[in-house]
Amino acid sequence: MVYWNSNVARHPDILRAVPAGCSSALDVGCGDGLLVRKLASAVPSATGIDKSPEMVAQARSFSDDTFVEGDFLSADLGTYDFICSVATIHHLDFELTLARMRDLLRPGGVLVVVGLARDASVRDWATTIAAAPIVRTVKVLRRSRGPEGMPTMKPQMSYREVRTAAQRLLPGARYRRHLLRRYSLTWQKPS
Numbered sequence: 001m002v003y004w005n006s007n008v009a010r011h012p013d014i015l016r017a018v019p020a021g022c023s024s025a026l027d028v029g030c031g032d033g034l035l036v037r038k039l040a041s042a043v044p045s046a047t048g049i050d051k052s053p054e055m056v057a058q059a060r061s062f063s064d065d066t067f068v069e070g071d072f073l074s075a076d077l078g079t080y081d082f083i084c085s086v087a088t089i090h091h092l093d094f095e096l097t098l099a100r101m102r103d104l105l106r107p108g109g110v111l112v113v114v115g116l117a118r119d120a121s122v123r124d125w126a127t128t129i130a131a132a133p134i135v136r137t138v139k140v141l142r143r144s145r146g147p148e149g150m151p152t153m154k155p156q157m158s159y160r161e162v163r164t165a166a167q168r169l170l171p172g173a174r175y176r177r178h179l180l181r182r183y184s185l186t187w188q189k190p191s
Contacts, residue, residue, distance in 0.1 A: 002034075003147070006180040007087045010114045011035055014084050017112045017186055018042055022081040028072050028101065029088025032147040033059030040065050043082065049075060052151055073097065079106045086114040087182070090155040094162070098169050098185075108191040111170070114184045120158030131179050159183060 015038060018025065025039045030048025032055055039046035040063070049068040050056050056069040068075060073096055083101050101111050119125045157165075163175045166185050173187035 006182055007114065008034065009180055010086060010178070010182060010184065011038060013184065014086070014112050014114070015039070015042060017084075017110050018082050019108065019110045019188075022110075024078070024080045025082040025084070026077065026080045026104070028083065028085035028097070029091065030059060030067065031055045031150055033062055033065060033067060034147075035084065035086060036065050036067070037063050039082075039084075047077075047080075049077070055147070055150065058147060073100060077104060079104050079109075081106050081109045082111075083109070084112045084114075087116055089113055089115045090117070090157065091151065091153050094157055095165055095169065098166065102170060102187075102189065105189045107189055109189050111187045111189070112184065113166075114182050115162065116155040116181065117157055117159040117162045117183055118155045120160065124159055127177070128181065131181075 014035065022043050024045040025043040025047070027036045027039065027048045030036050030050045033048050036046050036048035036059065047066040047068060048059055049070060049072050051071055053069055056067050059067045073092065083105055085101070089097050105111055119128050159177060162183060166173050166175060170185065170187040173185050175183065175185055177183045
């Protein structure tokens with residue numbers, strides 16, 4: 001199934017971040033497996049994990065890639081050269097999840113998190129309001145939609161809280177706020 005939305009819009013950046021020589025990748029909160037299927041074309045071993053039995057069933061119906069149904073924080077997983085997560089971390093304990101991603105990453109590996117945060121400052125609100133007409137236009141033109149049954153949740157952390165926690169847990173991580181109401185964190189684990 002192919003579709004476009006604010007999360008899928010970040011997929012090209014995520015795929016460009018896959019390090020050379022990457023042999024294994026993990027998508028945390030894989031949903032219907034769209035990003036795992038894309039990763040599988042670039043990485044010998046791509047795995048997705050999601051807590052939702054319905055989403056894992058959808059993912060398995062679309063491909064033979066590896067999908068794990070379970071809680072990322074407690075599932076028995078290996079280590080990876082590349083770990084990514086899109087619009088998932090706000091459903092979990094942010095710091096525990098980011099620390100677990102960091103710990104499952106092999107030395108030299110790359111972590112990319114695309115997330116949602118809440119507007120909490122005047123600057124946040126101004127950015128959101130200024131971008132609203134562009135966001136709406138892009139979504140209409142691209143016929144934005146997602147897979148059926150995708151769990152949703154409003155983010156509790158502000159952009160500033162996300163950035164501050166990430167800098168503490170992932171020294172040197174690159175933080176960017178994106179137009180379509182997303183932020184990204186990119187970090188390479190020291191070798």
